[in-house]
Amino acid sequence: MKATTNQPSYDVIISGAGPVGLFLACELALGQCRVLVLEKEHNPESPLKRLPFGIRGLSSPTIEALLRRGLLEELEIHKRLKNPHVSAKPQQDAQRQVGHFAGIPLLEGNIDRSKWAYRLPGSPDTSLISEMAELETILTRRAETLGVAIRRGVRVTRVDQTGENVTVWSTDQPFEAKWIVGCDGSRSVVRKAGGFAFEGTEPEFTGYTTLIDIVDPEKLRPGRNVTSKGMYMQSQPGYVLIQDFDGGAFHNSGAAITREHIQAVLRRISGTDVTIRTRHTATTWTDRARQASQYRNGRILLAGDAAHIHSPLGGQGLNLGLGDVMNLGWKLAAVIRKQAPEALLDTYHAERHPIGAQVLDWSRAQVAIMRPDPQARALRTIVQDLIDTGDGATYIAGRVWGMYTRYDLGGHHPLTGRSVPDFQLADGTKIAALMHDGQMILLDFEENPSLRALANAYARRIKYVSGKAKDRLGLDALLIRPDGIVAWASGGAAASGDLTEILNRYWDVTED
Ligand SMILES: Cc1cc2nc3c(=O)[nH]c(=O)nc-3n(C[C@H](O)[C@H](O)[C@H](O)COP(=O)(O)OP(=O)(O)OC[C@H]3O[C@@H](n4cnc5c(N)ncnc54)[C@H](O)[C@@H]3O)c2cc1C
Known part of the structure; x- marks a missing residue:
């Protein structure tokens, strides 16, 4: 079938209705653009998007973004679940773990928030918990309210671009727009179709997230345990995370994650003879870390996991992707409205690529000191000592929660390139x-x-x-x-x- 040559019905097609694609659709629609989202799955529901699997830690830039669009109040889960990251009464809760670096606990009492410049009293939390399903539901509702068309069950298979338009194909069905943004996750078809280089490092481990019934759970130690073979953690009964330093072989094999396999891996990593009665749900992931070397190729752009992947250690991928959206959305909308020069779009790559590279390195650094070898163990001990100091904990928390994020916009004022403090005007307006x-x-x-x-x-x-x-x-x-x-x-x-x-x-x- 031939693509039509009429003026396209849409300004932007977004491939993928994950959190990044949906949020971008909202930002573009807010900027008066006509947006079509194509999502390959018919049904957005999945147990992997619900607690406990779908739990996601949101950090300061994301929380601020949601606040700035009037969406923060719609998040409910953090109101009913104990927030593991922020203490309501820090002075009584100094020993509470509020995060980790490579599994080394970060304690509330060691973090000095006064060191983070430009935070006003009454600023939003620096972190909170949500889940994939909750975010996607809120963002879908908002996108639809703003007039975004979302078509589910349409898999993008190919993209062609000319100097003026793009044609996005789902098998032999064409869709026309001026721009396409690939928000179609780690295996992005748009990234491949757009010829983007995707470079980085290969995995060292297979990570497992499992929901299982254990016959003898007392054989496992509580908390996060880095052993001579890998890492395991039981954060709530039956919800077990495992890291097996197999070079990512099991994940890459695509083999079924059977009860027998999980039990064998858990026994080896924990050094116990623990027995699994039932496997309910299980998924695997790796620490492969790659980043698109450009975020734009002509009329094709990338955001979220389509632009960068890394291990979920420290939980930063979603925050990184939503940060891409805040940066890209208004720029692309302004270019489409012809209110801004097209060169503005190049600042998207210039500003966001270095932030992505920092996150990839942050996850690599954690893997490096979790390796089951004596050198990594020695380095880990030193890092642990540093994290137990006030400066160390404040630095790690600041990095994980995005407190130091700053774009290089030139100029001498120390606030330039940073997130604006939530000033309150005399009439109470923030x-x-x-x-x-x-x-x-x-x-x-x-x-x-x-x-x-x-x-x-x-x-x-x-x-x-x-x-x-x-x-x-x-x-x-x-x-x-x-x-x-x-x-x-x-x-x-x-x-x-x-x-x-x-x-x-x-x-x-x-x-x-
Ligand atoms: C175990 C685990 C824990 C994590 N914890 C955290 C955390 O605490 N904090 C954090 O910030 N991040 C975390 N992450 C990372 C986070 O989940 C991802 O970075 C985030 O989901 C990326 O969002 P996305 O919209 O870019 O991609 P995705 O969520 O992958 O969405 C992509 C969408 O595109 C669709 N799609 C794919 N191909 C096509 C196609 N060809 N055509 C049309 N549609 C297509 C998919 O169906 C999907 O709906 C974690 C990840 C894992 C695995």
Whole structure:
């Protein structure tokens, strides 16, 4: 069948209705784009997306993103389950484990949150728990409300692009759009069709997530146990995670994960003769770490696991993918609306690729000290000592929860490139609440007429907000991008460059 040559009905086709594809659909629809999501599965439901398998730790950038789009309140699971990451009463809970690095516990009492600059009192949590199903349900509802078309049971098989359009094929059925974004997970067809290089390191282990009945669970030690053969952890009765340093052989073999196999692996790793009565559900994964060397090839873009994969140690993949979306969504929408130069899209790769590379290295570092060999054990002991110090724990927690995330946007002000603090204006309004429409904001604490005039010159692209704040951290004014990143700041120590020049990097006003 031949592709049609009419003007495409959609601005963007997204391949994959996972959390990243759905969130991107919401961001693009918020930016007035016509969006079609194609998802290969007929049914979004899967036990692997529900607790305990589907548990996902959300970190600060994700929590802020959801807050800035008015979605945070819709998350329910963290309200009824004890949040393992944030202590309501830190002084009474100093010994509570709030995370880990390579299985080494991170204790609440060792973390000094005051070291994280620009966090205002009343800022949202730095971490909380959710599940895949919960997130996907919330994002699907929002996407549909915003007018996104979601077609399930349509597998993308091929992508062709011209200078102006893309044709996305599902077997012999073509779909036309101006752009396609591959959010189709680790085995992304869009990535392969787009000819993206996907480079990195091969796995060292097969990871198992299992729900099993154990005849003699007392033979297993509680908590996370790194042994001379690998790692096992029973976090709740019958929910057992295992790491077997087999070079990823079992996962790659595609063999069935039988009760007998899990029992053999668990016995070997735990050094016990534990017996499994029933296997309910089991899945495997590895620490293969790869990243697309470019996130854009012409009209084809990648986000989420389609752009980068790594071991789930420390739980960062979903957060990384949702961070891609916050960065890409408003830029692609602005280019489609012809309000921004197409070159703005190249900043997506420039800003997000280094963040992805850091996460891949973070997961590799953990694998390196979990290896069942004497050198890794020796290094692990040293790292453990460091994590038991205040500075060590604060650094590790800050990295895991995204507290140090910063884009290199140039300029001298230390806030440039960072997430904007959730300032509260004198009338009680918080900045996050002003960001629900996804617009860029020029926030002026000094009510400066020249800033107001400048904002007017970029009407429909930025909105001007002025007012006194309860605590303005020594700032006079800020330019806040739709993704919540500070593009320019003035006051206190410095101003981060010429504001007009910075605005012109983002916006093209010649089309008006
Ligand atoms: C055991 C485990 C624990 C984890 N824990 C955490 C955690 O705590 N925190 C965290 O941040 N991350 C965690 N992760 C990682 C996280 O789950 C992933 O990074 C995240 O799901 C990626 O989202 P995505 O939308 O990019 O891809 P996916 O969730 O894989 O979604 C891709 C979608 O695309 C669809 N699709 C695939 N191919 C096609 C096609 N050809 N055509 C159409 N549709 C297609 C799929 O059906 C799927 O719906 C964990 C991962 C594992 C395995």
